[in-house]
Amino acid sequence: MGTAPASRDVTSYGMGLAAPLALFFLVFFVAPLLQLLWLSLHNDTAALHWGLGQYIHFLTDPFSLGVLGSTLLLGAEVTAVCLVLGFPIAWLYQRVGPRLQTIIILIVLLPLLTSVVVRTFAWIVILGRQGIINATLQSLGIIDTPLKLLYTQFGVVIALAQVQMPLMTLPLITALGRIDPNLDDASCSLGAGSWRTFFRIVLPLSLPGVIAGCTLTYAAAITAFITQSLVGGGQMLFMPMYLYQQASTLQNWPFASAISIIFLLAVLAVVSVFTTLGRLSRGFGGE
Amino acid sequence: MSGRKRTLEAFSFEFVMTVTAIIALIIIIAPSLVVLIVSFTSGFSLRFPPPGYSLRWYAELWDAWQLHFAAKNSLIVALWATGLSVLFGVAAALAISRSQKLSARLLDSLFMSPLVLPALAFGLAALMLFSLVGMPVSPLTLVIGHTVVCVPYVVRNTVAALAQLEPTLLESSAVLGASRLYTFQRIVLPLIRPGIIAGAFIAFMSSFDNVPVSLFLRDAATDMLPIRMWQDLEGKLDVTIAALSSVLIIATVALVAIMERATGLSRRLTN
Numbered sequence: 001m002g003t004a005p006a007s008r009d010v011t012s013y014g015m016g017l018a019a020p021l022a023l024f025f026l027v028f029f030v031a032p033l034l035q036l037l038w039l040s041l042h043n044d045t046a047a048l049h050w051g052l053g054q055y056i057h058f059l060t061d062p063f064s065l066g067v068l069g070s071t072l073l074l075g076a077e078v079t080a081v082c083l084v085l086g087f088p089i090a091w092l093y094q095r096v097g098p099r100l101q102t103i104i105i106l107i108v109l110l111p112l113l114t115s116v117v118v119r120t121f122a123w124i125v126i127l128g129r130q131g132i133i134n135a136t137l138q139s140l141g142i143i144d145t146p147l148k149l150l151y152t153q154f155g156v157v158i159a160l161a162q163v164q165m166p167l168m169t170l171p172l173i174t175a176l177g178r179i180d181p182n183l184d185d186a187s188c189s190l191g192a193g194s195w196r197t198f199f200r201i202v203l204p205l206s207l208p209g210v211i212a213g214c215t216l217t218y219a220a221a222i223t224a225f226i227t228q229s230l231v232g233g234g235q236m237l238f239m240p241m242y243l244y245q246q247a248s249t250l251q252n253w254p255f256a257s258a259i260s261i262i263f264l265l266a267v268l269a270v271v272s273v274f275t276t277l278g279r280l281s282r283g284f285g286g287e
Numbered sequence: 288m289s290g291r292k293r294t295l296e297a298f299s300f301e302f303v304m305t306v307t308a309i310i311a312l313i314i315i316i317a318p319s320l321v322v323l324i325v326s327f328t329s330g331f332s333l334r335f336p337p338p339g340y341s342l343r344w345y346a347e348l349w350d351a352w353q354l355h356f357a358a359k360n361s362l363i364v365a366l367w368a369t370g371l372s373v374l375f376g377v378a379a380a381l382a383i384s385r386s387q388k389l390s391a392r393l394l395d396s397l398f399m400s401p402l403v404l405p406a407l408a409f410g411l412a413a414l415m416l417f418s419l420v421g422m423p424v425s426p427l428t429l430v431i432g433h434t435v436v437c438v439p440y441v442v443r444n445t446v447a448a449l450a451q452l453e454p455t456l457l458e459s460s461a462v463l464g465a466s467r468l469y470t471f472q473r474i475v476l477p478l479i480r481p482g483i484i485a486g487a488f489i490a491f492m493s494s495f496d497n498v499p500v501s502l503f504l505r506d507a508a509t510d511m512l513p514i515r516m517w518q519d520l521e522g523k524l525d526v527t528i529a530a531l532s533s534v535l536i537i538a539t540v541a542l543v544a545i546m547e548r549a550t551g552l553s554r555r556l557t558n
Contacts, residue, residue, distance in 0.1 A: 011385060011454040011458060012384075012385040012386055013381040013382050013385075014382065015382050015383075015386065015388070015390060015391065017378040017381050017382035018378065018379040018382035018383055018391075018394050020375050020379070021375040021376065021378065021379035021398060021438065021442075022379070022394060022397070024434070025397055025398065025435070028413065028416075028434075028435055029397075029401065029409070029435050030397075031416055032409065032413045032416040033408075033409070033412050035412060035415055035419065036408065036412035036415065039415060084307070085307065085310070085311035086311065088303075088305070088307040088308035088311060089308045089311050089312060091308065092305060092308035092309075102553065104312065105553040105556075105557065106553065107312050107315055107316050108312075108315065109543065109552070109553060109556065110315075110319070110539065110540065110543060111315055111319070113489070113539050113542075114319065114535070114536055114539045115495070115496045115513060115516075115532075115535050115539075116496055116498070116513070117496070117498070117513045117516045117517050117520070118536060119318060119319075120520075121322065121516070121528060121529070122319060122322045122532070123318060124524065125318075125321055125322060125325055125333045126317070126318060126335075130332060130333065130334045131333075131335060132335045135334070135335060158314075161314075162314055162318060166315075170556050170557055173557045174557050177557070193297065193300075194297040194299075194300035194301070195296065195299075195300050198300065215403075219403050223406065225407060225498075225499065226498055226513075226517055229521075230521070239405075240405065243405075243407055243408065243411065244407060244502070247411050248502075248503075253411075253415060256411060257411070257412075257415075260405070260407075260408035260411055261408075263408060264404060264405060264408055267403060268403075268404075
């Protein structure tokens, strides 16, 4: 009897099918990153002398550390704004009918798929000296001279928050959808008010979504160099542009490599902190 | 007394949440509307509201051969990168989706990692590797780089589609004597096709919009649309870019509408 074909698992495919992509990634993704690491461990541009010189240079240079610090801070600010604005969208989504749900989801989704340059350009139009905000404030007589909104930290944060909002809102919508609506009613009928129910029941239960959203938003905000450079202008320097200047304009590849590795590690550290929090919260959220 | 307090309390909560949500939705949608309106200005600046309306900047756009050239390059690279992503990504997704092996989980993390790593760092790394092995930057290096950063979208959406596939369907098909290839063609592929298409669509859009990888891996002759637009914006605020942006926004809305009908895109991204 042909027992061999019967015992063979027909519901899964061999790992061999992953081989082409694995090989492609090995050659064009893993190897380049290893070479980046290798070059960053050299003190000279010709890569003849091993050493930690590039890292020592970065970590003892107040300017470089300032760029790293302001980049990490920028990510935190953008993530906070996205969370505060994104959570109510996800909350509203669960409260409205299917038609409005589709409209909300499409409004949230569209920016995600619209070109980043286009979205950033829109903010230049809004925040500029003759932009909507200044024009409105001037016509209302609130200000005489245009406010400087473009090329400021405020401008970069608000533009990045809009650009990255879908990354926060989509996981939140998923997380809120998984919460049993009876819990809300139970909490209210037991005497807790809406605010209390929100902070004690809804928010803790949606933590996996909050954390997923924060991870995606943070990683995207600190690496979004188009928006950073166009809205931030020349005075504000963040890690991606710093990396690009060192690599492209100054051709200092070993230092650019070290910047890349430090930046990579910073992103990975943030992602793993969030992932650990997510694992802890999942026990909490009882998924 | 306490009943009124309760309703007031509930009202304040609903009011704050609803108003914040509406403000947030306006913030999301407003920039695109502003660009659409400004692109029809009759003036020379990006002043809002425009002093008058005309189609002059669309006429300018019609003649902007540099932008046409860049758009053509971006389109070709995006099509190649999407094609390769589907080819590699669907095969890999089939292999790792139902496997509990450690190797499958590790490969899954590897294939997803371009999504979180800074693309600029990858672009620089790839450029250094290509120059080390003596491979000059060209449309080919562009396609390779774009494929690396786009393939995660195809893998993720295909894996999600496969996860919803009933294993009993495959077993029944096998019991009835169908070969694996036949089962794949007649059962698996039709069922996961919307997932593959959704992944390919997102991959295409992200390739078409990519700057960080293109910045390092393109040659001087291959101008890419988002880079061209970015550099134009760094220099001067040209209203032609507003017209181009409007065309891109309308195209995106149309494509999303088609994809929503064909694949239920919004459900895929919230599950």
